[in-house]
Amino acid sequence: MKRSMLCTVMMAVFLLFSGVSCKKDTEFSETVLLPEEEVIIDVENTIVIPADFDWTTIPDEYKDAVWDIQFDFDLNAATIVLPEGVTLYFTGGSLSNGTVTGDGTSTIVSKTKYQVFEGIDLAGTFVEEQYLMPYWFGAIMNGITDDRDVFVETLAQAHAVTARVMVDKDIFLDVEQTGTKSIFLEDNTWIEGKNDANIIINNLLSPAFYMVLSKNLVFKNITLLWDNQYDASLVSFSNINSLNLTSLKDYMNRSKNVVFNSSYPIFRGPTSFYAIISIEAAEKVVFSEVKFVAKGDTADKFIPWGIKFKEQYIANQTVTDNSGETAVSNDIVFTNVVMDGVIMGIQGIVQNFKSDGLKSYRYTDSQKIDGSYLGNFDGSVYQFPPPHLIYLNNDNSNEHITKNIEITNTIDLGEYVGVEKVRLTKKINSGYCNSLKLVEQQENVYVNNYKSYRRDGIADIGDLNNSVIRNLYSESTTAIFDQSVKYCSLRFVGEGMENTIFENIIIKDNSDVAEIYPMDFMSGDNIIWDNIQVYVKDLNTDDSGFFGIFGSNNTIVNSGLSIENHSSTELYRGVVYHETETLENGANNHYEVTVNGWRNISEDCYGNSCRMLFANESNTNENYAKVIDVSNNFITEQINSLKSDLWTRSEIVDLGQGNSQKLTINIPAGFMVKNISANTIENLTNQVTIGTSSFFKDNLMGAVSKSTGVVTKLLNEVTAINSDRSIYLYSDIGFQNKGKILVSLELTRVSEYY
Structure with a gap:
């Protein structure tokens, strides 16, 4: 049957x-x-x-x-x-x-x-x-006895008849010995778990599993439980490199018919050998309901590296002097993968990669149990690359790029374990441990619904093309870093992005005082930022702004900055910012930004207002930008090279004794009155006018309503005065201590460039 x-x-x-x-x-x-x-x-x-x-x-x-x-x-x-x-x-x-x-x-x-x-x-x-x-x-499968050799035999038997391997009890695979115990997975390998079983591994300086030029591989419903302790003080890797490359070379020669003539397989640094799984030009790989879990609770017992994607020489060729045809991993699917207690999660070059439902719990940076040797620091260089949950790049490839990437429904809970300090930022291989890193040239990237609570931030983004990044949420703490290097939560590190959309993004900085903006400006053309919302508790920065895309045909709309407290005393702080090239030559850029919680600009509306560096007066191209400062009722708008401000100032005045009363608000130098309104809130005894001096008692308004009601006057001044003008209420008979008036002015300022 x-x-x-x-x-x-x-x-x-x-x-x-x-x-x-x-x-x-x-x-x-x-x-x-x-x-x-x-x-x-x-x-x-x-x-x-x-x-x-x-x-x-x-x-x-x-x-x-x-x-x-x-x-x-x-x-x-x-x-x-x-x-x-x-x-x-x-x-x-x-x-x-x-x-x-x-x-x-x-x-x-x-x-x-x-x-x-x-x-x-x-x-x-x-x-x-x-x-x-x-x-x-013959496997014992008690989680203690080494069953590596029997497991390898089981895989071989399954490969021979295209069967699957089921792990329904804990199994321990001793793969610690460098360069000799790695398990190479052949085509059609299927490893599946049941009964919450663990594959317990202890690889340290060699991958536990290799997928090299293999196809149709599945890991399903299994936990890879890492049980070991790495040495963050290890800085010499020569023996490690030799042993691992020799093992890889022998396998590729034996199983893939690759002859190496004065050559070795492609090498991407010694720390990549820490990976639990090294995927090298493999195709059609599925990880479904797979967990990468560190058994230990301290940072020195975390998994150094989860998965490494690497370019590799293809089968059936002779590689001479490190010259040969190569490929990268392709058609890789992750579904509901968990990383818990992992330093570097997923890194390397890959194409046609889909991840849905990735979840991360504990993370750290490489270190000893006392927090020393952070990042494998040898005194001048950090030997361990800055780790991330997902880190996709081109991995030094000359032939291939990362492309066709889909990352959806990811949550990084950011449970940091280890010393609180971070790497010194001026050392080689410095950096930090933010969640998502997509850098160098990449095409057709789609990220949707990505949440990160890492203190280090959410993402570094490089030169994406034809991509969509939407529904990001981040809570981080920029104050942990040296502020001189601007390690913000969402950072753009490329030289030119193309045809990419950023949509529905929330970036929150939980620092008590933020000395940098938690989001960065970028370079690129045909870029859209739509509904980018940035939140800061206390802002004390000398930054020139971050709403800016250095290039042309770029759009920023429905976006804003919210600040609980603005403590910076630096003048001329910016919100919209362009570098010199875009100021002079940027074209068809359209920005609309809203700011909530900016500092009070009444005492110095020039130095304290939201500065916008958008387009120089020499730039003859079509451009448009608007910044709405809600807290100050201040709008800055620039159409091409013409910049204008609209400032609505209001004050409620309780009339006292005497014939004149000076308002707290004024008309600053350079501003003109567009219109004025007076709303009589409580009835007046005598007629009141509004003017700027005893010689001009009614030049702003000839008569305020004596009974409750509003009077508006359109002035449209066309000449600015180069000095501040005070505003007065006047009554020849006297106010007689009766009446209340809300005075509102719309002030305008126009400049070719300032």
Whole structure:
């Protein structure tokens, strides 16, 4: 009977024939071991294989049947070809010393967790989705005993018959020894877990697993539990490099027919050998419901590296003097992957990569338990690259770029463990541990719904082309860094982005005092920022602004900055900022930005207002920008090279004694009055006018309403005065301590450039 038929037969747990021992009678209720299902054996088609069975002569009536194997059989090096529809059902027996060949309809099932194959080679093909268990080949699977060699054999047997490997109990693989214990995964490898099982590994200076030029690989529903301690003071890697490259070279020569003539496989730095999995020009790889978890609780016991993507020489060629055809990993899918206790998460060059549902918990930077040797610092260089949850770049490739990337529904909880200090920023390989790094030239990148709570920030973004970044949320603390290097939460590090959209982004800086803006300006053309919202508690910065895209045909709309407190005493602080080239030559740029919580500009509206460096007077191109300072009712607008301000100033005046009363608000030098309104809130005793001096008592308004109501006057002054003008309320008869008026002025200022 075929496996698919067996899985659908809903019968009571069967009783075996009378040859079953008493020991096996106690096992009737145990579940037959197949993934996610209970397999019920068809009693009518079950044959107990007798102890004297001749495996070389199989009767015709044994096809389409379940073979109940209760005894131990030595096949004497024979090759056995199973008839059609046979299920090898082990209930107490085993096979040894021979080859068992399936015909495509054969199935293997074991009722209990013991070794059923010894010195057996599987051949041919078995039913689709046939699973092999490591304990069938002798694995102890107690989470303590080293089962590496048996696991490798299980993988080999599965590869031989295109079967899958099921891990339903904890298994320990001792892969610590440098350059000799890495496990190379061949085409069609499928490793799946069940019962919350862990693959416990201890790789340190060599990958636990390699996927090199292999295709169709799956890790599913399994936890890779890392149990070791790295040495952050290690700064000499020569032996590590040699041992690992030799191992990789031998494998590629043996399995991929790559001949190295005065060459080695592509090398991308010694620390990349820390990776649990090194994926080198592999194709069609799936990680589904896979967890990378550090067993230890301290930073020195975290996983140094989760996954490394690397360019590699392709199969069937001779590589001479490090010259040959290369490829990068392609068609990689991550679904609901977890990183918990990982330093460098996913790094390298890759194409057609999809990640959905990635979740990160604990993270850190490389260090010893006391926090020393942060970043593997050797006195002048940080030997360990700045780590991130996702770090995609071109990895020094001369032939390939990272492209066709889709990263969705990611959450980085940012649970930092380790010393609070960060790397010194002026050392080589400095940097920091923000969550997402997409740098160098990349094409067709899509990021959607990415949340980061790392103190270090959310992202570094490089030269993307034809890309979309939307629905980002970040809470970080810029105050942990040396402010001179501007390590903001969302940082743009490229030289020219193209045709890319940034949409629905929230960046919050949780620093008590932020000395830099938590977001950076960028360079590029045909870029859109739509609904970018930045939040700061206390801003004390000398920055010139961050709303700026250095280039042409760029748009910033529906975006804003919100500040709880603005403590900076620096004058002429900016919000919109362009460098010299864009100031002089930028074209078709359109910005609309709103600012909430900017400092009070009343005492110095020039030095304290939101400065906008957008386009010089020499720039003859079409450009438009507007900054709305909500707190000060101040709008700065620039159309091409003409810049103008509109400032609405208001004051409620309680009238006292006397014939004149000076307002707190004024008309600063350079401003003109566009219009004025007076709202009488409480009735007046006598007629009131508004003017700028005793000589001009009514030049702003000739008569305020004596009863409650509003009077508005359009002035449209066309000449600015080069000095401040005070504003007065006048009454020839006197105010007589009665009346309340709300005075509002719209002031304008126009300049070619300032």
